[in-house]
Amino acid sequence: FFFFSVTSLLPSILQQPARTLTYYSLRNGKRKTVKAVIHRFLRLHNGLWVRRKAGYKKKLWKKSAAQKKRLRELVLCTRTQCKLLDKMTTSFWKRRNWYVDDPYQKYHDRTNLRV
Numbered sequence: 001f002f003f004f005s006v007t008s009l010l011p012s013i014l015q016q017p018a019r020t021l022t023y024y025s026l027r028n029g030k031r032k033t034v035k036a037v038i039h040r041f042l043r044l045h046n047g048l049w050v051r052r053k054a055g056y057k058k059k060l061w062k063k064s065a066a067q068k069k070r071l072r073e074l075v076l077c078t079r080t081q082c083k084l085l086d087k088m089t090t091s092f093w094k095r096r097n098w099y100v101d102d103p104y105q106k107y108h109d110r111t112n113l114r115v
Contacts, residue, residue, distance in 0.1 A: 020034050020036070021034055021087070021088055030090075031090055032090070033088070033089045033090050033092070033093060034088040034089070037085055037088045037089055038089070038093060040052075041077070041085060042104070043085070043089070043093060043094065044104065044107055044108050045096045045108040045109065046107075046108060046109060046110045047082060047086070048076050048077065048082060048110075049076070049077040049081065049082050049085050050074050050075070050076060050077070050104075050107075051074070051075055051077060052071075052072075052074060052075070053070070053071045053072075053073060053075055055071060056071040056072060096108070
């Protein structure tokens with residue numbers, strides 16, 4: 001007789017989804033920021049989030065100059081993405097920052113914009 005483990009045959013069904021958001025930290029009992037959001041996105045003070053296009057660093061040797069230029073552009077996230085990213089960060093990252101020679105200074109305040 002052969003005894004097979006069911007878990008080895010069906011790993012994708014039994015695999016639990018990974019939740020990276022910590023609701024209660026062990027040390028302080030407070031929410032924690034997902035660091036991947038901070039590294040990949042930039043939050044403007046009006047609540048919008050800015051990101052790079054996917055693949056802007058990948059396989060540049062095979063992409064044309066026009067495609068590389070398009071990939072270097074920044075993209076605004078949608079409303080649902082902004083809400084999700086706000087839930088994944090704490091209030092520390094939502095406060096206003098005043099940087100010297102900030103290239104995004106004119107984008108922090110927007111008029112006639114519904115988010």
